[in-house]
Amino acid sequence: MNQDAKQVVLIKSSPKMTEESTSGLLTDKLENLMKTERLEIYRINVRKSLIQGKTEADFEAMLKADALVFVFPLYVFCLPGMLMRFLQDYYAFGLNRPDRKKTRVYAVVNCGFTEAGINQEAVRVIKSFSQKTNYDFRFGIMIGGGGLLLGAQEAPFMKKTMTELGNSLKQIVYDIKNCPDDRVENISITMNFPRRLYHFMGNRGWFSMAKKNGLQKKDLYRKPYERYTD
Amino acid sequence: MQAILISDKEYQTEAYKRLNQLVTIFLTEKGMKLTETQLDRNDLAFCKGCFGCWIKKPGECVISDAMAQINHGFINSQLAIYLCPVIFGQFSSNIKNALDRCIPNILPFFETRPDGSTMHPARYRSYPKQIIIGYGDDLSEEDRNLFIDITKKHRRNVEVLIYQGNDAEISQALSQMELKKAGDEL
Ligand SMILES: Cc1cc2nc3c(=O)[nH]c(=O)nc-3n(C[C@H](O)[C@H](O)[C@H](O)COP(=O)(O)O)c2cc1C
Numbered sequence: 001m002n003q004d005a006k007q008v009v010l011i012k013s014s015p016k017m018t019e020e021s022t023s024g025l026l027t028d029k030l031e032n033l034m035k036t037e038r039l040e041i042y043r044i045n046v047r048k049s050l051i052q053g054k055t056e057a058d059f060e061a062m063l064k065a066d067a068l069v070f071v072f073p074l075y076v077f078c079l080p081g082m083l084m085r086f087l088q089d090y091y092a093f094g095l096n097r098p099d100r101k102k103t104r105v106y107a108v109v110n111c112g113f114t115e116a117g118i119n120q121e122a123v124r125v126i127k128s129f130s131q132k133t134n135y136d137f138r139f140g141i142m143i144g145g146g147g148l149l150l151g152a153q154e155a156p157f158m159k160k161t162m163t164e165l166g167n168s169l170k171q172i173v174y175d176i177k178n179c180p181d182d183r184v185e186n187i188s189i190t191m192n193f194p195r196r197l198y199h200f201m202g203n204r205g206w207f208s209m210a211k212k213n214g215l216q217k218k219d220l221y222r223k224p225y226e227r228y229t230d
Numbered sequence: 231m232q233a234i235l236i237s238d239k240e241y242q243t244e245a246y247k248r249l250n251q252l253v254t255i256f257l258t259e260k261g262m263k264l265t266e267t268q269l270d271r272n273d274l275a276f277c278k279g280c281f282g283c284w285i286k287k288p289g290e291c292v293i294s295d296a297m298a299q300i301n302h303g304f305i306n307s308q309l310a311i312y313l314c315p316v317i318f319g320q321f322s323s324n325i326k327n328a329l330d331r332c333i334p335n336i337l338p339f340f341e342t343r344p345d346g347s348t349m350h351p352a353r354y355r356s357y358p359k360q361i362i363i364g365y366g367d368d369l370s371e372e373d374r375n376l377f378i379d380i381t382k383k384h385r386r387n388v389e390v391l392i393y394q395g396n397d398a399e400i401s402q403a404l405s406q407m408e409l410k411k412a413g414d415e416l
Contacts, residue, residue, distance in 0.1 A: 015330075016279040047276070075277065077384040078320050081327035082276035088323055113340070113348040121380045128318040128373055199340035199348075206338040210285040221337065223354055224289040225305035 005040040006066040006176055009058075013046040013072035013083040022110045022146040023071045025153075029166070030069060030108070033173050046086045055086070059093045067104040067176040068135070070126055073146065074111035078122050087129055094133065104179070105130040105137045106172050110146025114195045116188040117142065123186055138175055139184040141168045145191035145198060161192045231410070233262040233309035234358070236300070238324045239270040241315035245365045249313055249393045249400070253363070256404055257309070265303055267296070269324040276327060283334035289353060290334055297331045305335060308410050310358040316366040316392070319376030336416060347384070352414035357387065359412045363400065365393040387412040 010030055014021035027043070034041055042061045049058045062068060072083050079087075094100065107126040109119040123140030130137035143149070143165070152158050168187040175184065191198070210220055235257075237250065257264055275293045282292035291297050304310050312329075315322040321329060335357070336350045343349050364377045374392050381390045391403050 014279065015276050019280070021279070050276075073279070075326075075330045076332070078380045079326070080277065080279075081274075081321075081323050081325075081330050084317065084320065084323035084326050085271070085276070088317060115348060118347075118384065121376060121383065124376050124379075125318050125320045128320075128376060131372075132318060195342070195348075199342070203339045206285060209281075210288070213286050215285070215288070220284065220288050221353070222288040225302045225335075226354060227306055 005038055007040045007042065007061075007064060008034055008067045008069065008176055009042045009044060009062050009065040010034075011044045011046060011062075011068060011070045011086075013070060013080065013086070015047060015073075015075075015080050015082045017047065020150060021073070022143075022149050023073055023108075025149055026108050026110065026143075026169070027071045030071070030169050030172065033169055034176075037173050037177055039173070039176060046083060050082065050086060055089055056093070059090050062090060062103075063094055063097060063100065065103055066101070067106065069106045069108065069172060071108040072110075072122075074109055074119050074122050077118060079125050091129070091133060100134065103133075103135045104176060105135045106175070107140035108143070108169075108172075109140060110143040110149070112145075112147055114145045114191060114193075114198055116144035116190045119143070120186070138172075140186045141165075141172070141189060142186055143189045145193065147202075148191050148193060148198075157192060161189065165189050231260075231262050231309070232303075232307040233257055233264050233311065233409075234300070234303045234307045235264055235266040235311045235313065236325065236328055237266065237268050237313040238315050238322050239268040239273075240324055241322060242268075243315075243365070243367070245367060245393065245395060246313060246315075248395075248397065249363065249365055252397050252400060253311060253313065253404070256401060257311075257409075260409060262309065262409070265307075267300060267303075269296075269328060271324060274324070274327040274331065277330040277333075281338070284338035288334075291331055293331075297328070300328060301332065301334060304332070304358060305354055307358045310360045312360070312362045314362055314364050316364040316369055316373055316377050319373035320380060321362075349416055352416055355414055356411045357414065357416075359407070359409060360388040361391065361404070361407065362388060363391045363393055369394065386415045 014023035119142035
């Protein structure tokens with residue numbers, strides 16, 4: 001173990017169970033970049049941590065870290081309830097601990113809609129958390145159309161976006177390693193893909209997934225809770 | 231007239247108790263029939279992001295717990311009020327689980343709204359009027375603004391109030407609102 005190496009906790013917070021997630025992919029990318037820079041990494045899967053009741057070990061790692069990176073999807077324009085549970089419990093756990101450091105905090109948020117900017121409030125929540133814990137919030141990366149990363153990251157039209165994304169993740173690594181004091185703006189990553197086509201393909205996708213589940217097109221419009229039938 | 235009231239059992243502070251009493255009296259005087267659900271930390275499972283509510287069992291969450299009852303009550307009410315602790319400028323976890331798991335009530339498709347933003351279309355013809363009342367002791371201005379922005383920047387037909395101990399302010403705000411079903415604009 002390298003005594004001088006910075007310790008980073010990567011906190012993957014997609015509520016998905018076993019399915020592949022965009023947050024998982026982004027966490028992997030960060031982990032690879034950090035390994036080549038010889039940062040020491042502790043990785044948390046928030047769902048597993050909560051469900052398997054191993055938050056205590058994870059919270060200890062977070063309390064000792066030099067940097068925390070939260071990687072999560074946007075749920076109803078802010079943090080998923082699952083991540084809020086983790087943050088609330090962490091806050092309660094660390095409240096009276098004397099060994100607190102001025103940890104650096106980053107957020108990597110992706111959403112389903114194409115507009116990267118709608119992730120801004122989620123980044124502000126992570127900033128607010130950092131203020132309450134006396135941490136140093138640095139910046140967030142806000143990604144629109146996050147689902148495309150899973151399906152099409154190798155496609156030629158994604159090349160420009162993938163380069164931009166890679167550079168933004170490298171900026172987190174740089175910031176952790178070199179601890180600059182200057183203010184850094186949040187970074188927006190927008191897919192290089194026409195919005196109308198994204199909507200068209202997305203909508204077709206819902207029908208084809210439903211079909212695989214044995215449903216017809218009209219079934220998608222069911223109103224199970226409507227009482228009146230006019 | 232039916233109303234549902236959703237609150238967080240984990241944060242039943244003095245402020246919460248006063249707020250709950252204030253809202254309950256106000257709605258009862260208006261002739262509303264109130265159903266209250268107090269959510270504790272293990273009452274609702276976390277959404278698991280599977281979209282089963284859109285492509286497996288359209289309109290219903292595939293997890294079977296108290297959420298089915300809440301969503302049923304929601305769709306069949308004129309009014310839905312959330313009494314919500316403001317934590318880090320956001321909804322507390324218990325309330326947010328209920329909000330995350332509201333997505334069965336909308337359709338999966340992507341739509342561009344007149345202002346250029348994206349939204350999903352409505353599944354039902356109308357929804358209850360939704361009022362979110364945030365509370366917390368000594369909330370910073372930054373957190374109060376954030377709590378409002380999270381909803382008001384992105385959603386239509388949802389009102390947001392913040393309770394800081396001023397009963398008259400909340401009563402007045404409520405009395406100026408139309409307490410009946412909103413349309414299908416989300
Ligand atoms: C309950 C729920 C709420 C969501 N809310 C939003 C939203 O408000 N805006 C948005 O653009 N995407 C929203 N999404 C879509 C996710 O952000 C998107 O699918 C993301 O890529 C998932 O990331 P993950 O694979 O890391 O979980 C929501 C998804 C779910 C399941």
